[in-house]
Amino acid sequence: MTVLDIPTQGTLTSRPYQITTxxxxxxxxxxxxxxxxxxxxAFRPGQFDMVYVYGIGEAAISISSDPATPGLLSHTIRxxxxxxxxxxxxxxxxxxxxxxxxxxxxxxxxxxxxDLVIIAGGIGLAPVRPAIVEALRYRERYGRIVLLxxxxxxxxxxxxxxxxxWHADRGIDVHVTVDSAVRGWSGRVGVVTKLIPRVPFDPExxxxxxxxxxxxxxFSAEALLKRGVPPERIYVTLERNMKCGVGSxxxxxxxxxxxxxxGPVFSWPEVAGLLDVREL
Amino acid sequence: MTHRASxxxxxxxxxxxxxxxxxxxxxxxxxxxxxMAEVTSERELPTGGFLLQRGxxxxxxxxLLEGDVSLEVTEPGDDPIVLETLHGGDPVGWSWLFPPYxxxxxxxxxxxxxxxxxxxxxxxxxxxxxxxxxxxLTQRIGQLVVQRLQFTRAQLVEMTHHDRP
Numbered sequence: 001m002t003v004l005d006i007p008t009q010g011t012l013t014s015r016p017y018q019i020t021t022x023x024x025x026x027x028x029x030x031x032x033x034x035x036x037x038x039x040x041x042a043f044r045p046g047q048f049d050m051v052y053v054y055g056i057g058e059a060a061i062s063i064s065s066d067p068a069t070p071g072l073l074s075h076t077i078r079x080x081x082x083x084x085x086x087x088x089x090x091x092x093x094x095x096x097x098x099x100x101x102x103x104x105x106x107x108x109x110x111x112x113x114x115d116l117v118i119i120a121g122g123i124g125l126a127p128v129r130p131a132i133v134e135a136l137r138y139r140e141r142y143g144r145i146v147l148l149x150x151x152x153x154x155x156x157x158x159x160x161x162x163x164x165x166w167h168a169d170r171g172i173d174v175h176v177t178v179d180s181a182v183r184g185w186s187g188r189v190g191v192v193t194k195l196i197p198r199v200p201f202d203p204e205x206x207x208x209x210x211x212x213x214x215x216x217x218x219f220s221a222e223a224l225l226k227r228g229v230p231p232e233r234i235y236v237t238l239e240r241n242m243k244c245g246v247g248s249x250x251x252x253x254x255x256x257x258x259x260x261x262x263g264p265v266f267s268w269p270e271v272a273g274l275l276d277v278r279e280l
Numbered sequence: 281m282t283h284r285a286s287x288x289x290x291x292x293x294x295x296x297x298x299x300x301x302x303x304x305x306x307x308x309x310x311x312x313x314x315x316m317a318e319v320t321s322e323r324e325l326p327t328g329g330f331l332l333q334r335g336x337x338x339x340x341x342x343x344l345l346e347g348d349v350s351l352e353v354t355e356p357g358d359d360p361i362v363l364e365t366l367h368g369g370d371p372v373g374w375s376w377l378f379p380p381y382x383x384x385x386x387x388x389x390x391x392x393x394x395x396x397x398x399x400x401x402x403x404x405x406x407x408x409x410x411x412x413x414x415x416x417l418t419q420r421i422g423q424l425v426v427q428r429l430q431f432t433r434a435q436l437v438e439m440t441h442h443d444r445p
Contacts (some may be wrong), residue, residue: 026283070289095291121438150438152438152439161435165415177365179435179438180361180435180439181362182359182360182361182362187365188348188367189350189362189363189364189365190364190365190431190435190437191431191434191438194429194431198367198369205314207321213437213438215434215437215438216434216437216438219434258367
């Protein structure tokens with residue numbers, strides 16, 4: 001199969017993909033696997049697609065699948081709006097439109113030779129999942145790999161199979177915590193940022209990838225800086241209401257940057273001041 | 281503190297070393313660590329044992345060495361609501377420092393737990409008698425309270441925040 005590695009900035013035409021599998025992650029989150037009806041297009045961990053439900057509209061969705069298999073794309077979606085609710089209701093066999101991939105990916109090359117720390121809150125595991133899969137594929141390129149995963153409750157945990165598999169994998173150090181639990185949950189309870197001071201990694205020689213609610217990322221960055229991680233080694237991925245995906249429409253503008261074009265992945269110094277903006 | 285624990289080690293030198301190595305005592309003056317060791321015992325609790333129980337006298341500061349503890353509140357006939365889990369390296373409880381010296385929550389062992397237990401009445405006496413020690417200890421408790429408050433606020437935000445797609 002030919003895999004196209006083409007520049008997509010400026011591409012506004014969606015391509016048809018057929019849904020092959022719908023996996024329900026939680027009560028309001030699904031992962032949709034799609035196969036291209038034309039040539040697959042390569043992507044990098046951290047990039048996103050504009051996913052089009054014909055007749056309803058488009059939404060920017062991070063790619064959550066393995067970059068090594070671009071012929072099988074996965075998008076993990078929480079039902080919060082018209083388009084995402086429609087995506088949650090689609091069945092295998094349905095054709096949807098996808099354009100992309102867009103955006104700046106995670107800095108996987110910069111992390112080589114260093115500890116790789118990944119902090120994910122809620123559905124934030126989806127955009128970092130390709131980075132984890134790729135890092136485990138090329139395990140020898142990295143030092144310690146640490147995943148700190150937070151969720152509101154045990155029932156809100158996504159990618160449970162992956163978490164179980166990674167738990168058993170000695171190549172990655174997985175720590176899971178939930179904000180709220182009742183009897184039956186034997187794991188940690190508390191915010192994910194609480195794990196940062198105590199898990200083993202080298203703060204002076206690491207790269208951190210963070211994805212989740214912005215408040216969580218802000219608290220995480222504070223804890224990482226306190227531990228001695230250089231600010232330029234902390235990366236976050238931001239989301240706003242993206243429309244065009246190519247930096248033309250301005251819907252996702254945050255101060256001087258367009259998240260779709262300049263991000264969605266940013267280093268902490270690039271956006272720390274922007275997250276304090278009260279009104280946009 | 282609910283005494284279902286067993287005393288495991290009372291050797292003063294061992295206690296000093298363990299106290300000095302606990303994160304709660306990091307950078308504390310050596311003389312203060314030695315003074316605290318005088319009112320410290322090492323204890324072990326089994327899985328399911330209660331470190332603290334709501335309404336009971338808050339008579340000790342616990343410094344966890346190993347094991348996991350669930351800080352929780354229970355309503356009669358219902359499952360406990362877990363507020364937070366605490367782990368080796370964490371201190372447990374500050375109600376011993378403030379009247380009426382009673383625990384407000386339960387702390388239940390999720391695993392076998394080993395801890396240092398510092399007698400609260402003696403600690404309060406030491407705080408009153410030595411202002412330098414008193415300031416050092418109360419600042420640490422203050423930091424602990426602030427940190428837990430920040431975590432709790434973050435927890436509240438995360439629990440009420442609606443993720444984007």
